[in-house]
Amino acid sequence: MSNPDAQPAVRVSKLSYVGFETPDVARMTEYYHGVLDFELVDSAPDGAFLTTGADHHCVVLTQGEAKARVAVGYEIWEDLGTAQQRLSDAGYEVERRTDIGPGTPDVLVLDEPGTDVPLHLITSQDPSGVRDTPPLRPTKLGHVASFTPALAPMQDFYQDLLGFRWSDTVGDFFVFLRCNADHHAANFMASGKYQGMHHIAYEMRDPAHLITMLDRLAANDYRLHWGPGRHGPGHNLFTYHKDPDGNTIELFTQLDVIHDEAKGYWEPRPWHETTPMGPRTWEVDLATVNAWGPVNHEMLDH
Numbered sequence: 444m445s446n447p448d449a450q451p452a453v454r455v456s457k458l459s460y461v462g463f464e465t466p467d468v469a470r471m472t473e474y475y476h477g478v479l480d481f482e483l484v485d486s487a488p489d490g491a492f493l494t495t496g497a498d499h500h501c502v503v504l505t506q507g508e509a510k511a512r513v514a515v516g517y518e519i520w521e522d523l524g525t526a527q528q529r530l531s532d533a534g535y536e537v538e539r540r541t542d543i544g545p546g547t548p549d550v551l552v553l554d555e556p557g558t559d560v561p562l563h564l565i566t567s568q569d570p571s572g573v574r575d576t577p578p579l580r581p582t583k584l585g586h587v588a589s590f591t592p593a594l595a596p597m598q599d600f601y602q603d604l605l606g607f608r609w610s611d612t613v614g615d616f617f618v619f620l621r622c623n624a625d626h627h628a629a630n631f632m633a634s635g636k637y638q639g640m641h642h643i644a645y646e647m648r649d650p651a652h653l654i655t656m657l658d659r660l661a662a663n664d665y666r667l668h669w670g671p672g673r674h675g676p677g678h679n680l681f682t683y684h685k686d687p688d689g690n691t692i693e694l695f696t697q698l699d700v701i702h703d704e705a706k707g708y709w710e711p712r713p714w715h716e717t718t719p720m721g722p723r724t725w726e727v728d729l730a731t732v733n734a735w736g737p738v739n740h741e742m743l744d745h
Contacts, residue, residue: 499546
């Protein structure tokens, strides 16, 4: 298991973007732009780049078969030259590319272990040019949850190589990892049955903002398949629905944050089980999955 005192090869500062392949770019663009209110920054018949704010994009759509999480972009603290050398010294093959796409002219690419997903490491994105914040739009891309055939090596890779920190574990099969103050930017569920993305999540400002978006979804015939509820790990208020390609989309708010890594506990909240409360291993039970009650067993199938 990862050594908490070891220095990582690089340090990820935030989740930047996620790529999707879709058989119908126009339909998925309409979902993100027309329903979720993302800004369409760049588009062509075979792809689109959409954002929630100042970064050029947080969602990349590409023509192809329906497939989620075909690439994941992370911002890092180090300059790319230093990062490339450190990753190479750690024994990983890294390619530096200038042709990934608009908004990201200089990218390090390496393979995530055990998957066919390329990870893109960048220092920043070009600005999107978006200057306003419409009232419906999510505030940001929050996190991506994925299946993995081997949980411990994946956790070690993210912590030892990319500087993620452990936030929580459910049982022995679901781990939550953070790269900044937010409770998690990446989480992985062990599975010998499934592969690929479990869900992708976008943050809403507060419960009222979330409710307003749920009304927008309902007006466009998108129905929830789980939620509203409150998770144990992260304590976020959650809802889940399916996008036009059947990918699971979480809209959430009130996620736990750690403002002081030296103290190592989450910002106190009235709904926490203990005070102070820090990272822990959770029992696999009803309250862990949803403190409010109902469980969607499909979401826990691994």
